[in-house]
Amino acid sequence: xxxxxxxxxxxxxxxxxxxxxxxxxxxxxxxxxxxxxxxxxxxxxxxxxxxxxxxxxxxxxxxxxxxxxxxxxxxxxxxxxxxxxxxxxxxxxxxxxxxxxxxxxxxxxxxxxxxxxxxxxxxxxxxxxxxxxxxxxxxxxxxxxxxxxxxxxxxxxxxxxxxxxxxxxxxxxxxxxxxxxxxxxxxxxxxxxxxxxxxxxxxxxxxxxxxxxxxxxxxxxxxxxxxxxxxxxxxxxxxxxxxxxxxxxxxxxxxxxxxxxxxxxxxxxxxxxxxxxxxxxxxxxxxxxxxxxxxxxxxxxxxxxxxxxxxxxxx
Amino acid sequence: xxxxxxxxxxxxxxxxxxxxxxxxxxxxxxxxxxxxxxxxxxxxxxxxxxxxxxxxxxxxxxxxxxxxxxxxxxxxxxxxxxxxxxxxxxxxxxxxxxxxxxxxxxxxxxxxxxxxxxxxxxxxxxxxxxxxxxxxxxxxxxxxxxxxxxxxxxxxxxxxxxxxxxxxxxxxxxxxxxxxxxxxxxxxxxxxxxxxxxxxxxxxxxxxxxxxxxxxxxxxxxxxxxxxxxxxxxxxxxxxxxxxxxxxxx
Numbered sequence: 001x002x003x004x005x006x007x008x009x010x011x012x013x014x015x016x017x018x019x020x021x022x023x024x025x026x027x028x029x030x031x032x033x034x035x036x037x038x039x040x041x042x043x044x045x046x047x048x049x050x051x052x053x054x055x056x057x058x059x060x061x062x063x064x065x066x067x068x069x070x071x072x073x074x075x076x077x078x079x080x081x082x083x084x085x086x087x088x089x090x091x092x093x094x095x096x097x098x099x100x101x102x103x104x105x106x107x108x109x110x111x112x113x114x115x116x117x118x119x120x121x122x123x124x125x126x127x128x129x130x131x132x133x134x135x136x137x138x139x140x141x142x143x144x145x146x147x148x149x150x151x152x153x154x155x156x157x158x159x160x161x162x163x164x165x166x167x168x169x170x171x172x173x174x175x176x177x178x179x180x181x182x183x184x185x186x187x188x189x190x191x192x193x194x195x196x197x198x199x200x201x202x203x204x205x206x207x208x209x210x211x212x213x214x215x216x217x218x219x220x221x222x223x224x225x226x227x228x229x230x231x232x233x234x235x236x237x238x239x240x241x242x243x244x245x246x247x248x249x250x251x252x253x254x255x256x257x258x259x260x261x262x263x264x265x266x267x268x269x270x271x272x273x274x275x276x277x278x279x280x281x282x283x284x285x286x287x288x289x290x291x292x293x294x295x296x297x298x299x300x301x302x303x304x305x306x307x308x309x310x311x312x313x314x315x
Numbered sequence: 316x317x318x319x320x321x322x323x324x325x326x327x328x329x330x331x332x333x334x335x336x337x338x339x340x341x342x343x344x345x346x347x348x349x350x351x352x353x354x355x356x357x358x359x360x361x362x363x364x365x366x367x368x369x370x371x372x373x374x375x376x377x378x379x380x381x382x383x384x385x386x387x388x389x390x391x392x393x394x395x396x397x398x399x400x401x402x403x404x405x406x407x408x409x410x411x412x413x414x415x416x417x418x419x420x421x422x423x424x425x426x427x428x429x430x431x432x433x434x435x436x437x438x439x440x441x442x443x444x445x446x447x448x449x450x451x452x453x454x455x456x457x458x459x460x461x462x463x464x465x466x467x468x469x470x471x472x473x474x475x476x477x478x479x480x481x482x483x484x485x486x487x488x489x490x491x492x493x494x495x496x497x498x499x500x501x502x503x504x505x506x507x508x509x510x511x512x513x514x515x516x517x518x519x520x521x522x523x524x525x526x527x528x529x530x531x532x533x534x535x536x537x538x539x540x541x542x543x544x545x546x547x548x549x550x551x552x553x554x555x556x557x558x559x560x561x562x563x564x565x
């Protein structure tokens with residue numbers, strides 16, 4: 001029996017878009033019955049969203065005050081307590097899943113499949129290594145539970161229209177007190193979420209400064225796009241860390257990715273290779289970004305962006 | 316003694332473009348330039364800064380792998396680590412086994428803080444830190460971009476998808492480093508000479524008597540599918556026309 005538990009990523013009120021993609025990954029495992037677990041202070045709103053995901057059979061909601069800030073050390077023993085009923089555990093390969101799932105795997109005494117990009121059977125998976133420059137097919141022990149983080153850019157989001165039952169579960173698990181949440185400073189933004197946006201405009205080192213990055217924000221706003229940045233731009237302080245796209249940042253798969261002043265190091269390209277259309281604007285005709293771009297424009301970004309803005313009209 | 320353990324992994328240099336062997340048996344590593352995993356250099360730098368502030372007494376660099384890894388441990392000693400331990404193994408080591416081996420060293424050495432990279436740039440697994448913390452039953456702070464150490468606690472800022480999160484951990488604890496935690500120092504020639512005299516202990520993996528099993532069997536390794544080169548447009552107007560033609564911009 002293949003019983004897959006997907007751990008939902010959420011902020012207490014909204015389900016992170018990566019969860020719907022994890023559900024698709026779970027449904028790709030042959031004969032999978034898919035449940036979604038929500039750990040929250042009060043997960044009702046998130047549970048409602050998860051129960052609407054097509055293919056989900058049941059949503060399990062674990063409400064507990066300690067779950068408000070999703071600390072891995074406190075979630076892990078609770079996930080372990082659910083696992084006797086499941087053969088597979090999936091979560092998004094983002095800052096939430098990468099923190100939690102290896103801790104759960106170790107408590108279960110199993111290895112982990114990181115960045116799962118395809119399932120060939122219940123125990124045979126494909127995943128990228130070396131920043132996506134090689135793909136390995138690996139097999140896990142059929143007698144052991146499978147724990148995997150999902151490379152969410154590899155999967156479409158599960159559709160809506162489902163109506164899975166929501167079950168509230170009380171897990172009587174002692175939790176450690178050695179780790180305490182202090183604060184989170186989230187840049188509040190009305191822009192789309194980078195990880196799930198249909199369109200992304202990204203700036204690189206050539207943008208030159210934090211002030212100049214306003215050109216990127218402006219174009220993104222005109223296109224209704226999220227904003228991203230290369231590692232070089234983040235390291236230089238032009239953009240905050242949560243906007244970094246690439247091997248050590250976010251891996252994304254928008255319909256449109258506009259790379260502005262980004263040369264296209266392999267570590268960046270691995271973060272965007274699943275984008276449907278890549279547009280590159282760079283004055284260096286030899287920049288590697290042009291090797292993967294569907295539409296390239298060899299020109300100075302400081303000339304192109306104002307022109308584009310003018311041609312598009314509006315603010 | 317207040318000891319900090321730093322995990323050091325030998326990996327293919329950041330700038331090398333790797334090739335998959337034609338027979339699918341793996342990645343070609345013969346003659347390829349190797350170095351310390353960049354995130355581990357950041358881990359070592361952080362440990363050294365903590366010690367230089369008088370908040371630690373010894374920095375211990377630990378690696379797992381074949382004899383050649385001694386090169387990277389000598390580099391770690393040249394950067395400033397006080398001692399190094401190589402847990403020698405010629406077999407491939409999965410993150411779970413690496414966590415088991417690091418824990419064995421931690422128990423032997425009475426470590427107060429373990430700092431690891433958030434991921435190794437070869438397998439990109441991003442597992443060893445949280446696995447070590449779990450097996451050790453201690454706190455973890457992954458993706459650290461700022462670390463403030465006090466007597467019994469560490470306050471750590473983490474780079475998370477939402478922005479920056481700050482948590483407080485009782486020591487001992489495990490940290491994994493993100494890119495912006497610090498900028499590792501350059502090694503000076505006299506430090507390389509000094510490093511030759513620093514202690515580097517080699518322990519055979521088998522003598523740790525760990526219950527190690529292979530969890531993941533690699534069946535084949537392939538190159539990724541390639542994107543093909545698209546069209547080059549000549550100006551902004553053409554760019555916009557191409558976007559409109561594809562229905563991507565209204």
